[in-house]
Amino acid sequence: MPVWLRRTLIGLGVFAVVAGGAYYWFIVESRMPSDAAFALDIGEIRRMVAAQPGDKPASVEVERVGAFQFPATAIVAGDGWGSRDMPVYSFRLVYPETSIIVDTALNEELGQGGLVSFDAEAYARVLAAMSSASLIVITHEHMDHIGGLTVHPELEAVLPSASLTREQVENPARSAPARFPDGALDSYEPLEYEQYRVVAPGVALIKAPGHTPGSQMVYVQKANGEELLLIGDVAWHFRNIELLRERARLVTQFYLNEDRTAVFGQLAALSRLNQAEPDIAIVPGHDAGVVDGLLEAGILTLGFSVE
Numbered sequence: 001m002p003v004w005l006r007r008t009l010i011g012l013g014v015f016a017v018v019a020g021g022a023y024y025w026f027i028v029e030s031r032m033p034s035d036a037a038f039a040l041d042i043g044e045i046r047r048m049v050a051a052q053p054g055d056k057p058a059s060v061e062v063e064r065v066g067a068f069q070f071p072a073t074a075i076v077a078g079d080g081w082g083s084r085d086m087p088v089y090s091f092r093l094v095y096p097e098t099s100i101i102v103d104t105a106l107n108e109e110l111g112q113g114g115l116v117s118f119d120a121e122a123y124a125r126v127l128a129a130m131s132s133a134s135l136i137v138i139t140h141e142h143m144d145h146i147g148g149l150t151v152h153p154e155l156e157a158v159l160p161s162a163s164l165t166r167e168q169v170e171n172p173a174r175s176a177p178a179r180f181p182d183g184a185l186d187s188y189e190p191l192e193y194e195q196y197r198v199v200a201p202g203v204a205l206i207k208a209p210g211h212t213p214g215s216q217m218v219y220v221q222k223a224n225g226e227e228l229l230l231i232g233d234v235a236w237h238f239r240n241i242e243l244l245r246e247r248a249r250l251v252t253q254f255y256l257n258e259d260r261t262a263v264f265g266q267l268a269a270l271s272r273l274n275q276a277e278p279d280i281a282i283v284p285g286h287d288a289g290v291v292d293g294l295l296e297a298g299i300l301t302l303g304f305s306v307e
Contacts, residue, residue, distance in 0.1 A: 027250060036264035038265035038269040039195070040269040052202075056221055061304050062303075068144075100199075102137050110178050128306045129304045130149065135199060137203075140233060166214075168213075169190045212233075228280070228294075235270070237284055281294055
């Protein structure tokens with residue numbers, strides 16, 4: 001064999017090994033780190049909620065404002081390159097005299113052409129619901145969850161109802177391209193809490209940094225006793241929890257800048273909760289299958305009942 005051919009083959013072999021290793025590491029690998037841990041004490045959360053007097057929400061409404069599409073492996077590492085829907089949701093907790101909004105979706109402009117669908121009427125209902133809500137909660141500071149708030153046409157009137165955490169306020173770069181107008185938060189007093197915080201009858205926040213510094217989950221106990229856990233983007237799809245697999249490292253490391261170990265700990269805690277308490281409806285941030293199933297079961301109601 002000629003020397004040049006041997007060297008070429010060796011070079012190609014080395015390239016194949018390096019490229020294959022990189023592909024596995026950034027696209028497929030998703031093992032649970034040995035130090036991944038997260039405390040999720042549902043008994044304590046229930047005790048805190050039970051101690052809060054007042055009527056609990058009678059219903060939980062959901063709006064599907066739009067949708068992105070991502071490769072499956074971006075959602076669950078190693079799941080292949082087929083397209084998967086990533087719906088954008090907003091939730092409304094309906095009380096006898098008031099309401100709470102959880103996540104505010106985004107407008108079409110913030111989607112920057114990445115949306116494969118957008119429902120302008122649904123988005124208009126989200127804006128109207130924010131105007132009449134007594135409380136607005138954001139699971140985390142990414143544009144498809146906080147964006148509707150940042151561009152609300154009556155932001156000055158709506159902002160006092162928004163309970164943004166200190167971590168959400170102090171990490172505006174995570175919201176890009178969504179941003180609050182200059183000076184809008186100058187006198188804003190953010191919410192601070194350590195682990196759990198009851199914010200209304202039947203509603204508690206669970207601090208869960210990892211996906212972003214300001215990530216939190218929202219526990220909801222309805223008046224009829226049904227329980228939901230709106231987990232934001234701790235998991236994009238329930239499959240992350242079932243398989244205990246994170247998003248592809250290419251996504252978490254270069255696009256999301258996640259604390260991957262922290263998210264793995266949260267996925268493990270959610271998996272344990274699901275096994276121990278299967279009646280608690282765990283709702284990932286972008287899983288149409290889960291939301292559709294809860295709509296069919298009557299646990300969620302489609303569309304915000306606002307004029």
